[in-house]
Amino acid sequence: MSSSAANSLNETSAAPGALLEAREVVKHFGKIQVLKGVSLNIASGEFLTLLGESGSGKTTLLRLVAGFEQPTAGEIWMGGERLDTLPPHKRRVNTVFQHYALFPHLSVRENVAYGLRVKKTAAREIGGRVDEALRLVKMQDFAASRPAKLSGGQQQRVALARALVNRPQLLLLDEPLSALDANLRKQMQGELKALQREIGITFLFVTHDQEEAMALSDRIALLRDGALEQVASPREIYKHPATAYTAQFIGQTNLLRGEIHRSIVTCGVLRWPVENEDGPAIFSLRPEAIRICADGKRQTNEVKFRGAVRQQIYSGASELLEVDCGSSQLLRVRLTACGPLTGESEFVFSLADAIRVKE
Amino acid sequence: MSARSSIRRAPLLTIYAALVFAFIYLPIVVLILYSFNRDGVGGFPPRHFTFEWYRQLFADGPIWDSVLNSLIVAAGSVALALILGLLAALALDRASFPGKALFRRLVLLPLILPGIITGLSLLMLAVFAGAQLSLLTVFLGHGTALISVATTELFAGLQKTDRAQEEASLDLGATPWQTFWRITLPNLKLSLIAAGLLIFTLSMDEIAVTFFLIGRDNTLPLEIWGRLRRGITPEINAVSTLIFALSVVLIVIWYRLRTRSLGAEAQELLERP
Amino acid sequence: MYSRAYKTLVSLPPLVWVGLFLLLPYALMFAHSFWAVREGMVVHEWNLQNFKTLYSNPVYLAVLFRTMRIAASVTIFSLLLGYPLAYYLSFHAGARKELLYQLVIVPLWVSYLVRGYAWKTILGSEGILNGFLQYVHLTHEPVAFLLYSPFAVVLMLTHIYTPFVFLPIYASLEHIPRPLVEASQDLGAGSAQTFFRVILPLSIPGLLAGATFAFVLSLGDFLAPLLVGGASGTMIANVVQSLFGAAFDWPLGAAIAVCILIITISLLFLSERVEKRWSFK
Numbered sequence: 056m057s058s059s060a061a062n063s064l065n066e067t068s069a070a071p072g073a074l075l076e077a078r079e080v081v082k083h084f085g086k087i088q089v090l091k092g093v094s095l096n097i098a099s100g101e102f103l104t105l106l107g108e109s110g111s112g113k114t115t116l117l118r119l120v121a122g123f124e125q126p127t128a129g130e131i132w133m134g135g136e137r138l139d140t141l142p143p144h145k146r147r148v149n150t151v152f153q154h155y156a157l158f159p160h161l162s163v164r165e166n167v168a169y170g171l172r173v174k175k176t177a178a179r180e181i182g183g184r185v186d187e188a189l190r191l192v193k194m195q196d197f198a199a200s201r202p203a204k205l206s207g208g209q210q211q212r213v214a215l216a217r218a219l220v221n222r223p224q225l226l227l228l229d230e231p232l233s234a235l236d237a238n239l240r241k242q243m244q245g246e247l248k249a250l251q252r253e254i255g256i257t258f259l260f261v262t263h264d265q266e267e268a269m270a271l272s273d274r275i276a277l278l279r280d281g282a283l284e285q286v287a288s289p290r291e292i293y294k295h296p297a298t299a300y301t302a303q304f305i306g307q308t309n310l311l312r313g314e315i316h317r318s319i320v321t322c323g324v325l326r327w328p329v330e331n332e333d334g335p336a337i338f339s340l341r342p343e344a345i346r347i348c349a350d351g352k353r354q355t356n357e358v359k360f361r362g363a364v365r366q367q368i369y370s371g372a373s374e375l376l377e378v379d380c381g382s383s384q385l386l387r388v389r390l391t392a393c394g395p396l397t398g399e400s401e402f403v404f405s406l407a408d409a410i411r412v413k414e
Numbered sequence: 415m416s417a418r419s420s421i422r423r424a425p426l427l428t429i430y431a432a433l434v435f436a437f438i439y440l441p442i443v444v445l446i447l448y449s450f451n452r453d454g455v456g457g458f459p460p461r462h463f464t465f466e467w468y469r470q471l472f473a474d475g476p477i478w479d480s481v482l483n484s485l486i487v488a489a490g491s492v493a494l495a496l497i498l499g500l501l502a503a504l505a506l507d508r509a510s511f512p513g514k515a516l517f518r519r520l521v522l523l524p525l526i527l528p529g530i531i532t533g534l535s536l537l538m539l540a541v542f543a544g545a546q547l548s549l550l551t552v553f554l555g556h557g558t559a560l561i562s563v564a565t566t567e568l569f570a571g572l573q574k575t576d577r578a579q580e581e582a583s584l585d586l587g588a589t590p591w592q593t594f595w596r597i598t599l600p601n602l603k604l605s606l607i608a609a610g611l612l613i614f615t616l617s618m619d620e621i622a623v624t625f626f627l628i629g630r631d632n633t634l635p636l637e638i639w640g641r642l643r644r645g646i647t648p649e650i651n652a653v654s655t656l657i658f659a660l661s662v663v664l665i666v667i668w669y670r671l672r673t674r675s676l677g678a679e680a681q682e683l684l685e686r687p
Numbered sequence: 688m689y690s691r692a693y694k695t696l697v698s699l700p701p702l703v704w705v706g707l708f709l710l711l712p713y714a715l716m717f718a719h720s721f722w723a724v725r726e727g728m729v730v731h732e733w734n735l736q737n738f739k740t741l742y743s744n745p746v747y748l749a750v751l752f753r754t755m756r757i758a759a760s761v762t763i764f765s766l767l768l769g770y771p772l773a774y775y776l777s778f779h780a781g782a783r784k785e786l787l788y789q790l791v792i793v794p795l796w797v798s799y800l801v802r803g804y805a806w807k808t809i810l811g812s813e814g815i816l817n818g819f820l821q822y823v824h825l826t827h828e829p830v831a832f833l834l835y836s837p838f839a840v841v842l843m844l845t846h847i848y849t850p851f852v853f854l855p856i857y858a859s860l861e862h863i864p865r866p867l868v869e870a871s872q873d874l875g876a877g878s879a880q881t882f883f884r885v886i887l888p889l890s891i892p893g894l895l896a897g898a899t900f901a902f903v904l905s906l907g908d909f910l911a912p913l914l915v916g917g918a919s920g921t922m923i924a925n926v927v928q929s930l931f932g933a934a935f936d937w938p939l940g941a942a943i944a945v946c947i948l949i950i951t952i953s954l955l956f957l958s959e960r961v962e963k964r965w966s967f968k
Contacts, residue, residue, distance in 0.1 A: 123869050143872040150873045156866035159967035160888050170874035173884070203967065221874065424779050424878075431775035434768045435787075438794055438849060441805035444815055448808065455808045458818030502701035509694035520705050526900060526955060528907020530924045531948055534931060534940070535712030542715055558708040561701070590693050612796065619798035622910060626931070635800050642914070646808065654801040661797040669789055 074099040074257050075120065075138075075225055080129035082115055082281075089115045091281040092129065097225075097259060102251050104260045104268040106304075107278035113261045116278070117227050120259065121150045134224060144173075149218035150227040154234060155210045157202035163189070163213050164198040170221040188220035189213075191250065208239050215247075219254070228260045232267065244270055265305045269293070277301055298413045302339035309386050311338040311409065323384035327358045327406055337412050342375065342389035344408035348401040359403045362386065364396045378402065442658060449651035467652040477653060480637035487553045487633060488617035494557035495613050496606060499564025506565070507572045525562040529622025532559050537626045548629035555627045556617045563616065564609045567672075571605025608671040615664045619657070713948070719941035729937050737942035747926065747943070754922040757841055758905040762852075764845040765901045769852035770894065774886075777860035778868075788857070795850035803914045806843040810834040810915060835917025843911050848904065852897035859893025860886070892962040899958040903951045923947065 075097040082090040090112045097103050105113040118124045120131060122143030131139040138146060149170070157166050167188055171181045189195040192212035202210055211231055218226055232240045232247075248271050251258050262268055268275050269289040277284040277292065285297040296302035299310055313322030315336050320329045322338065329336075353359040362378035365385070376388040376396070388402060448455055452462035471477065502521055506514070524532045536555045537547075545551060579601070583593040599606075621635040628636050634657070641650055721733045741747055776787050794802070809815045812829035820826045832838055863886060871881040909924035916922070923943060930940030 121869075121873060123872075142877070143869070144875045144877050148873075150870070152866050152870060154864075154866065156864065156870040158867060158870070158885060160965075169871070169876075169884075173871075173874060173876040173880055201967070217874070424775075427771060427775050427779060431772050434772045434849070435790065437768065437846065438791070441802060441809060441846065442794070442797075444809060445801070445805040448815070456811060456813035456815060456818055458815055458822045498701050498704055501697045505694070505698040505701060508689050509698045511694075511698055517702060517705060520709050521701065523709065526903060527951060528904055528924065528947065530907050530909050530927060531716075531944060531951075534927070534944055535716045536708065537931070538715040538719060538937075538941070539708065539712040554708065558704070561704070590690060615796060619796075619800070621798075621800050625910075625928075635798065638800060638804075642804065642807075650804065651808070654798075654804055657798050658801050662793055665793050665796050666789065669792070 073097065074101075074134060075259070076132045077116070077120075078130045078132070080116065080119060080131065081127045082112070082119065082124065083127045089281050090119075090126075093278075093281070093283055094129075095276055095283065095286065097257060099257055100255050102248070102258045102260065102271060102273045104262060104272040104275050105278060106262060106265060106268040106275050108263060108304075110280070111278040112281040113263075113278045114229060117150075117229055117259065117261050120225070121148060121227050122146050147224040148227060149221050149223040149225075150229065151211075151214050151218050151231045153229045153231065155202075155207075155214040155231075157210055157213060157217070159202055161202075162198065163194065163200050163202065163205070166202065166213060167217045167220050169217065184220050185216075188216040191219065191254070192216045207234055208243065211235070211243065215250075219256070223256065225257045225259060228258060230261055230263070233262070233264075240267075247271065269305070275305075277304065295410060296339055296412055299337050299339065302410070302412050307342055307387065307389075309340045309342065310412075311340055312336075313338070323382060324380045325358060325360055325384075327409065329411075331411065337414065338409040339412045340386075340404060340409050342387040343373075345386065345388040345402050345404045347390065347393065348403040351401060353403060356406045357403050358406060358409075359401060361399055361401055363399045367395065445651055446655045446658070449648055449655045451648060451651075455646050455648055455651060467648040470649045471652045471656075474649065476632075477634070477637060480632040480634045483549055483631050484618050484634040487549055487556055488614050490553045491556040491560055491617040492610050492613045494553075495560040495564040496568075496610055498557070499561050499609065500568050500602075500606070502561065502565045503568035503572055506569055521565050522562045524559040525566070529559075530626070533623040533626035536623070540627065546629060547627060549631050549633075551627040551629065552624050552633060555623045556620055559620070559623050560613045560616060563613055567609035567612065568602060568605050571602050571609075575601040604671050604674060608668050611664050611668040611671070615661050615668070619661065716941050716948075717945055719938050720945045722938040722941075724936050724938055727935065737939045740939060741942060741946065747923075750921060750926055751923050753837065754906060754924075757837055757844070757920075757922060758902045760841045761844040761848060761905040762898050762902045764841070765848045765852040766894070766898055768845070768849045769897065770856055772849075773853050773857040773860055773893075774882075777857060778886075791850050791853055795854070799847060799910065802847060803843055803911060806839070806846065807834070807914050810839050810842070834915055835920065837916070837920045839915035839917075840911045840920045840922070843915050844905050844908060847911075848901040851904070852901050855893040855896040855900075856890060857893070859890040863889050888965070889967070891965040895958050895962050895965070899954055903954055906951065907947050 073096040075095075077093055077095045080090055080093045081088070093112070093116060095116075105116060107113045115124065119126055119139065122139075122141065126139055130137060133146075133148070138148075158169065161169070164185055167185045168181050171184060176184075185198075186195065189198060192215050194209065194212050194216060197205065197209065197213070202213065205213065211234075214231070228247075232243050235243060244267060260268075260271060272289055274286060274288050275292050276286045279300055285292055285301045287295075292301065293306055296305065296308075302308040303310065311322035311325065313320050313325075313336060315329060315331050315333050317333070318328055318330065319326055320331075320336055320338070348359055360380055362380040364376050365379050366377035368375045373389050373391050374393060376390065378386045378388050378400075380386060386402075448460055449467055450463050450465070451460035452464040452466065453460070505511075506518055506521075511517075533555065536551070536558065540547060540551050575598070579597050580593050583597045584590070588596065619635060620633075621639065624633055624636055625639075632640065634653075638650060638653060641647075719729070720737055721735070723730055723732050723734055723736060772791065776784055776791070780787055807814075810833040811817070812831065812834065814834065816833060817826070817829040820830065821828075867885055867889075868881060871885045876884060907924050908922060909928050912920045912922045912925050916925075924947070927940045927943045927947070930936045930943070
């Protein structure tokens with residue numbers, strides 16, 4: 056490819072500050088199409104999470120960036136150069152594997168030093184960098200241990216150190232916390248986030264846990280059946296989900312399906328004015344957006360409805376109610392400290408909280 | 415996982431692997447080819463295709479006598495090795511007693527010792543006991559040597575069975591004896607058949623241990639061995655070809671049974687994304 | 688969960704059998720090695736003469752060393768053939784792995800005699816290899832050393848034991864989790880570096896097991912020399928065999944057999960110790 060053609064390709068699609076670009080990446084495994092033309096940019100220094108169910112293609116995409124698979128079609132570029140044509144050992148990308156993949160026959164120190172040894176780094180330099188990496192993950196006391204003697208959390212830190220010591224341009228993390236128990240997981244999430252802030256390396260993180268994605272990411276890329284559903288910051292994706300799938304996958308929601316006629320939408324017993332054209336529509340309404348109408352009054356930009364509380368699930372900080380609004384329309388409502396409710400109550404929500412979503 | 419990741423090409427290694435395969439199979443292929451060669455066992459290239467040697471083989475009385483002897487010994491060895499092997503496997507799996515480690519090593523020893531050691535030691539036992547060398551001594555020799563094969567196969571089979579099934583059976587009121595017949599044994603069915611096939615094949619082909627324990631009646635390998643002393647004819651190629659063909663069939667069936675009994679686990683591993 | 692009666696019932700018969708048909712025979716063989724033969728009869732006079740004979744007789748020593756050289760050669764060549772084959776199957780064979788595996792193990796269990804006989808017909812002066820070489824005009828007369836020589840014994844035994852060596856190496860390689868290979872590549876190691884730093888060290892237990900089998904079984908082999916070894920290819924087990932046959936001296940034969948047994952067991956024991964040190968979970 057001539058340099059001018061290469062340059063023009065760069066100019067047309069490079070977003071400013073983009074470290075990694077996936078361009079229309081397609082991946083087939085035999086007859087199954089796992090990725091259906093995914094295009095994604097990752098900014099330098101960003102913490103981007105690939106979120107999705109199993110089978111959504113998130114791990115496949117990660118492996119394509121790492122180099123363990125080749126794209127069937129499309130390209131991957133990093134730092135202005137073509138990445139997907141390079142074998143994995145030539146890429147300035149390192150991976151933290153789901154089950155750590157620590158070398159059992161090497162000590163922790165030797166594991167971390169592996170990438171440096173392989174590139175024939177000077178012995179003096181290796182010692183210093185390995186110590187630095189171990190300190191970063193707080194494993195400096197375990198340098199002489201074998202991986203078999205470490206707990207899951209400890210192995211995970213060593214895997215992290217082993218990857219980071221090489222100062223990669225991009226760090227890939229393949230569901231690294233999924234094998235840990237809940238408390239350790241939360242703790243590691245905090246540490247991981249702080250670490251990324253501190254060293255500033257771009258992180259590409261894969262998980263199926265939407266809470267984890269929300270807690271850690273600068274941006275979330277939600278994958279569904281091999282295609283990108285939505286790419287946005289956690290706040291954005293939560294407040295303004297683009298599709299019904301996104302609204303339901305991230306957090307909880309009420310999906311209101313209805314019909315718009317003459318600027319009024321009717322979803323079951325609920326009706327409110329909208330500015331859209333006639334036709335079917337779906338709206339996402341988060342449970343926490345609904346509150347009890349204590350004084351029976353309704354503001355102009357609010358919708359009021361009545362309903363009988365069928366179920367009430369208490370979880371300490373809040374309660375989740377299942378409210379029957381009549382003609383078998385059930386809504387979920389999240390309230391803080393309302394005490395047990397019986398019979399019918401009046402509820403209200405703001406118009407602005409009913410977000411229109413695509414199917 | 416490995417089923418889905420791309421396998422990288424390594425042309426030199428592939429060629430080398432092919433050459434090694436050729437080395438392993440060429441002599442046998444040559445043997446089979448020359449069993450149809452009219453002009454004898456040597457020379458190149460083989461000309462004049464003929465079934466003459468097979469015809470001679472089928473008319474050869476002593477060979478078929480020795481085949482019968484081999485079959486009798488093999489059948490007996492299968493029975494003996496399976497019964498004792500099953501008990502040994504159960505003992506290793508479930509019982510603990512002083513000297514268990516030594517016992518395990520002793521049982522498995524004939525597998526890794528040169529046949530001459532096993533053969534000679536049993537010969538000395540026969541002499542000590544004043545026994546005449548015959549098919550019986552051969553049978554005892556095969557049985558002893560092949561218990562190790564049975565134990566290995568059946569132990570592996572036992573490890574794969576779900577202990578909880580036996581516990582459930584006992585919980586539902588069955589006695590250990592009933593549990594053994596109704597639950598344990600059926601679970602081991604595939605392992606037993608697989609082990610039996612392998613022991614049968616090995617017994618039919620056995621020569622090193624048999625060498626020292628043979629009396630007047632020859633087994634097939636020893637009959638052939640005796641012929642070799644007198645001179646080579648393609649008739650020996652013919653009988654070797656038949657032995658090979660039969661062994662292949664039995665071994666392949668054995669292998670399929672074995673992988674089937676480990677099957678479910680392996681299937682799972684292959685399907686995990 | 689299992690009653691004492693159950694455990695006794697399953698343990699007793701095999702124990703009795705092993706005691707009667709393994710321990711007792713070995714004990715007898717051991718005892719014989721300390722006895723002597725006089726006027727064609729074995730006499731139970733305890734002495735160390737047999738071992739002294741072994742130690743001092745240059746003929747026996749020469750055969751023993753030749754046997755060790757042959758066994759070592761067989762081991763090395765089997766490894767050189769078997770390891771790359773196992774590596775290819777484990778890492779590069781893809782979908783054909785199962786089929787190829789069956790193709791390798793089938794000869795392993797097929798008659799030793801059949802395979803040895805095949806080599807006999809191939810290597811002789813009138814044999815197939817010589818015929819082929821003359822047919823393509825590479826040689827004009829039969830090459831003699833092909834048959835009835837240590838070369839022939841090594842060739843035949845390598846052929847027999849390559850699948851034997853393949854098995855444990857393949858099992859070892861299959862046990863290496865593939866993420867380790869990916870991790871090595873991810874960290875910058877190409878195929879060669881990954882092999883020497885990760886795959887080879889982790890395959891050492893299998894390699895040792897296979898090598899030990901090949902060496903030990905070649906050491907005690909007596910059939911290959913009889914088939915293709917000739918006079919110059921005699922091995923120590925043939926000496927034993929003739930001492931139990933025409934050269935009637937059971938005590939001396941037993942003494943040599945005991946030596947073979949001790950060497951074998953020591954090697955197996957040693958190998959097991961080293962294998963354990965090189966197994967990582």
